[in-house]
Amino acid sequence: MNSPPLETRLIPLLLNSRAYPHATDTIELLETHISWILLTGEFAYKIKKPVDFGFLDFSTLEKRRFCCLEELRLNRRFSSSLYLDVVPITGNSEKPEMGGAGMATEYAVKMQQFDQQGLMSIRAENGLLSTDDIDGIASIVSRFHNDTDTANQESPFGEPDDIKHWSEENFQHIEPLLDDASEIRRLKSLHTWTRNEWQQKAELMQQRKRQGFIRECHGDLHLGNIALIDDQVTPFDCIEFNPMLRWIDVASEMAFIFMDLIHRQFEALAWRLLNRYLHQTGDYQGLALLRYYLVYRALVRGKVALLRMQQDSDPSNRNSIKAEYQAYADLAERHIQTPRPMLLITHGFSGSGKSFFAEKLAEQLGAIHLRSDIERKRLYGFAPQESTNSEAGGGIYNTEAGEITYRHLADTTHAILNEGFSVIVDATFLKQTQRAEFIALTEKTDALLLILDFKASQKTLIERIDSRQKRGTDPSEATPDILQRQIDSDEPLTEPEQNMTITVDTENESAFEDLFAAIKTLGIGHKEI
Structure with missing residues (x-):
């Protein structure tokens, strides 16, 4: 007989302060399409959902443990004080213990909790996003890209066919989740443009790898994964679950933040970010791939919205999630236009x-x-x-x-x-x-x-x-x-x-x-x- 899913047998019990070895505030639960995050006051604990989306596989306890350890290692590159440990969840089904002794039934990444109002996404929603924030992001990302490891020529990372694969995967995931004929037609149009653009730029993609622009990046760098902590711009929550999505062209990484700012109606700040980054890196060649990556990144976010809709049992949320997808599709469609410069x-x-x-x-x-x-x-x-x-x-x-x-x-x-x-x-x-x-x-x-x-x-x-x-x-x-x-x-x-x-x-x-x-x-x- 199958055991009840984690969200019904474990997560509710972890909302009780008795499950923790330290004092807690009122425990708050946050949820994404791949994780649960428990905010306890001083510390936050991130638990991976047992899901398998193809590009991500958390289907077994061992795989989740491995990805927890990877998350700790990789995020310490830019958030060393934020990421503290990987802790087992022990005890029994009636009384789980976070970080207790005995056999682990689950694992969590233990983090120093920070004020959620410091998230750049929240600052944007509250109208607090500033030029200082943008300049700080440009500075930290340009330094990180300069210092992080570069893919060697023998590695599979950053090959044109690999880049094409992940773009194609967006379309493969999205189309079955659409039920509107006009949206399906629009997706097919974006698909055609993406294939044509890849065909034209594949040689440049290969050249970029030879020149060292494929690096071990963050991989998921949007405003929701950057925070202002102790007045320092701090990226966190990088991609740990798939190295192919982390070892990417730095231009793809920048496209994600740029796209997110435009999606949130901060166009002037998006261009400020891009120009500040280019002033510091000189990577003007990467602009030739920017439209391709902007479309790719917009559809990644659209895909995530639709995957979240599949997990949401509340019908009242479906329309808002569909609207979110449509906004990202609008953005992707906009980026394939090339007005007279x-x-x-x-x-x-x-x-x-x-x-x-x-x-x-x-x-x-x-x-x-x-x-x-x-x-x-x-x-x-x-x-x-x-x-x-x-x-x-x-x-x-x-x-x-x-x-x-x-x-x-x-x-x-x-x-x-x-x-x-x-x-x-x-x-x-x-x-x-x-x-x-x-x-x-x-x-x-x-x-x-x-x-x-x-x-x-x-x-x-x-x-x-x-x-x-x-x-x-x-x-x-x-x-x-x-x-x-x-x-x-x-x-x-x-x-x-x-x-x-x-x-x-x-x-x-x-x-x-x-x-x-x-x-x-x-x-x-x-x-x-």
């Missing part, structure tokens, strides 16, 4: 506000922000905030280095535009030849071009440069002497260039709002703001 290049002296405005515009317009100060340093092996100790006109700022930097910016911009993403190139662009190279890109990519001409008085320029130097937190190494060299060597915009220019007085308090409104209208012609 826009290329914005800046023009102006150091201190004119180029980078400040470019960053904000990239967030509001949904564009990639390429900053020359950062890319120049990257080319010569320096971190964004690192001092190069270069003299004015020397070191990495000599003529040859400048030409190499602009060539790199042009090549990167061309590649990004070809993938259908808009780009804001943030550089001084004081030479007509520099501008001409980027203007020519619009003929190759059918991008819409605007030149943003930033202006401020020389007094303001010097004050901003001095203030920036004192803070010491900006990639720019401009000084008043460098500013003077720029003024002396500037080649003003030509008349044809002015016809595609918006001039911005950055000392005007409404400058950004006016600039953003002008760009949104896509008006061509000289405008004074």
Whole structure:
């Protein structure tokens, strides 16, 4: 005779404080499609459900124990103080003991409990998600991706056929769970696009593995698995149950957080996150796979919603879960669209506000922000905030280095535009030849071009440069002497260039709002703001 399922024979008994070797608060039960989490006050205990979804197999006690141990090991990479131990659940069916002596009937991962209000998903729901949160996520994820292990070429991880398998599995799981003909047709359309995109990008996927972009990642990095704990951004609950879903392209990992932010209506923060991550990693090549992974990740979340619906016996919840799936399908459908991209290049002296405005515009317009100060340093092996100790006109700022930097910016911009993403190139662009190279890109990519001409008085320029130097937190190494060299060597915009220019007085308090409104209208012609 089969024993009753865990949710009826064990979980209710663990809501009693007598089951624990320590004092508890009122015990709260959280549930996902694969786990139960018991919040006891000081500690939280995570128990794996005895389920087998193919991509995940917790069907036996030994498999659940192994995955508990893996969860402990893997999450300690970025949450060492949060993950404490794997403990047995002992005792008998009437009186279970968490961490007791004797034969284990189940296992749990013991964690330090944290305030659930610190979850980034909860912060988002409460309207508390901030730019500091996003910058912290970008910083911790870029460092983690840099430090985590890289898949060797002999491993099965990250092969194009493996990537295709997991995309195909989404469709195999989702279609039988749909009962609406229009949703099935939409899924088939997404399936066709995914197969075609894979076919076009399989060679790049293989190249990414050779280049070392397949790494042992988190694997399930969305806002519900990131928390603010003691003012530190802390990822947790990585994928332990299937290494094929953990050893992935770093671009796939970033796509998950990006997609989740857009799903939650935080589009500007999504673009801020992406640009901050790219500034720190330089992985602009990964943008060629971003749409593929965004569709994949949206459908992963849609699949999880439908699997949860299968486990929910309350009919009143079915409509809301269906709506959740449809929202993810909407998002996947949106990401297969490739609107005409826009290329914005800046023009102006150091201190004119180029980078400040470019960053904000990239967030509001949904564009990639390429900053020359950062890319120049990257080319010569320096971190964004690192001092190069270069003299004015020397070191990495000599003529040859400048030409190499602009060539790199042009090549990167061309590649990004070809993938259908808009780009804001943030550089001084004081030479007509520099501008001409980027203007020519619009003929190759059918991008819409605007030149943003930033202006401020020389007094303001010097004050901003001095203030920036004192803070010491900006990639720019401009000084008043460098500013003077720029003024002396500037080649003003030509008349044809002015016809595609918006001039911005950055000392005007409404400058950004006016600039953003002008760009949104896509008006061509000289405008004074």
